[in-house]
Amino acid sequence: MADLRTEEFVVNMGPHHPSTHGVCRFVLTMDGEVIVKAEPVIGYLHRALEKICENRTYAQCIPVLDRFEYCTSMSCNQVFALATEKLAGIEVPERAEYLRVIMLELNRIASHLIWLGTTSLDLGALTPFLYAFREREDILDLFEMTCGQRLTYNYIRVGGVAKDIPAEFIPKAKKFLSTFDHKVDDYERVLTENPIFIARNQNIGVMSQELAIAYGVSGPNLRATGIKFDLRRDDPYSIYDRFKFDIPTGQNGDCYDRYRVRMQEMRESAKIVRQAIEQLPEGEISAKFNPLVFKAPAGELYSRIENSRGEMGVYIQSRDKEKKPLRVKLRGSSYNHLQAMPHVLVGHKIADVVAVMASLDIIMPDVDR
């Protein structure tokens, strides 16, 4: 075989490809169907969000940042609100904190459901996609009921939340949560034990702990390698220290582990929402905060939260007596995951690219900002 010379060739995967989850482009150098080199090309979805934020007041940034990572807009709201509150020294009322946690966790479930649907679709299983979106629909109904929006919520504001939940929210949420675990069981029945699904995922896209740490991989992708790191537990923000929940981890860091971790996380999130609804106190939903006159003191800070994909952070540098931030830097976890991907891909087949990309749950707004 040695003297049989074959050529490597270059395939563009993306930006307009059915399974690159947005406009990501991979330049794949291939030897037959085996990948020799993979090179991500980004920037197709760049919207200059950071720069836009620098030209707006703190309160105005929040609706813009809804678009930062649109699968989990609540997290985007939360991370910026958190940063501003730290900067201004605002104390958020108890009820608002609980509402935030409810929304954040529901949003995490919704985001994981999108991931589940697209993953199965990328692997050629059509049906779980629609099942997952059926459940996501229920969550979006809850959001719509509360803030009138289904994708870009602008719900979590500086100092609290925009509106109190309507009366029918709690019963509807409870109904959703009572059946949700069974629904997850259903998905698992379709995929988890399926030999084809296992063959497509096990030992595919293995990410070592060293690689994960070196590239700043976070969230479920990090936990799938066996590192138990979750900002909700390790750097608690809001009121996450009041809830009991497990942090699922994997061992091998392959696609299958990432799948298991995310499936488990959906159940844990549901657990948190149940507790939060149970403990939900009465009271104010927002601290006193006037966005029109608010001027931040000089300083800089970084606030971070655990969103569904990993660590989401925002760094703000403020000028004294200015309504607008001097510099805003956003950290999206998908950016790091995308960077680690070429190392993971080499030696795999082209069919594995979609499996790995899906299991890392990369979405492009998070990468390009």
Add this chain to the structure above:
Amino acid sequence: MITTGFIIASAIKVIVVVVAVLTGCAYATWLERKLVGHIQHRIGPNLAGPFGLLQPIADAIKLAFKEDIVPERAERVTYALAPIVAFIPAMLSFAVIPFGDTITIMGQQIDMVISDLNIGILYIFAITSLGVYGIVLAGWSSGSKYSLLGGIRSSAQMISYEIAYGLSIIGVLIIAQTLSMKELVAQQANFFDWFIFRQPLGFVLFVICAIAETNRSPFDMPEAESELVGGYHTEYSSLRFAMFFIGEYANMITVAAVVTTIFLGGWQGPLLPPVVWFCIKVFLFMAFYVWIRGTLPRVRYDQLMNLGWKVLFPLALLNVVVTALIYRL
């Protein structure tokens, strides 16, 4: 002895079968969309006509009105011929399928089969294998890398299931002692004589290979849309695309008909006329195809090769030896 009557009878049968198969293909797409729709908790096509029954016709008209795009890098002649090469064999293999008992019209004995070749099964294997050429040529001639990968996958797929496909029915042949499809049906008069009961392993192997043969999920790697965009037919548009599409469904119907004939008793059944029984069995098998598509993820093509060579092939050989021994003892 070739008479004019024979030619006319043949021509009528051919036209009836062609129309039936083409209609069958059209409604197979409808069945698939409707059934997958219900599997996925949605309605499926429901606007064109009652229950969306006119949807296939609407699709056909739409495709006919689409521009035929030939990429500049394509190898033009091969590119134009490939869809035909994929389509014709899919139709042709229907020639030996008996879809009913012999009937007598105007004193003429007419077999409800276009051609009762004494090597019926071999003919089917030979003809259906030709369909791969259409796909490989389409993939190569498009000049697109995705098409090329799709075409290569198709040939890779072919060499992994073809042997097990052929061997899986040897067991049936040992028992039946004939290659004629008509004879095979005649030997399954009783329900428990159906070869599915006498050759269960052969049946399972045959069905798995048949799904691979027709490029259907979970073995739809040559056109895996989430990996290769459209695979071998990425560049095709208009009616040329439709040819691949119809070819695929015609293949499915053929395989369903072959399975019906070889394993499920052919057109035989109580009360209802033979043709109706035949259609019911084919329909059920088509529904089975759709059910699989709605359930399973796609395998990777090296995994199919492993499956074909390390599982299906040894099992098929085992089936042959065991059947031969049982038959002899």
Add this chain to the structure above:
Amino acid sequence: MDQYLSVLIFLLVGVGIVLFTFFIARLIRPHNPYKEKNQTYECAEAPVGNSWVKFNNHFYIFALIFVVFDVEAVFLFPWAVAFGQLGLFALVEMIIFIAILVFGLYYAWKKGVLKWV
């Protein structure tokens, strides 16, 4: 031979239908090619390099083994059909034949050729 005549009629009708539909479609469909449209699809990027490369068929060895075993399958067909009349000798003979081939498969397997690189 008359049965093959039916197949020939079938073939002619099939080809006729294809040509007829192509002809009809040619009359009704638009024709408006331009350079960008006629580019091969490469996910909305300008195509890089040629697609007709010396492609690395990792399954080359499979293809060689395939030929061997496909021929074997062809031998099995007449044997299976005539099995009833052949007697025990043919059975033993064929089992030996299969055994040799199985050994060949086993050899290839152990040799690691059946591993998809």
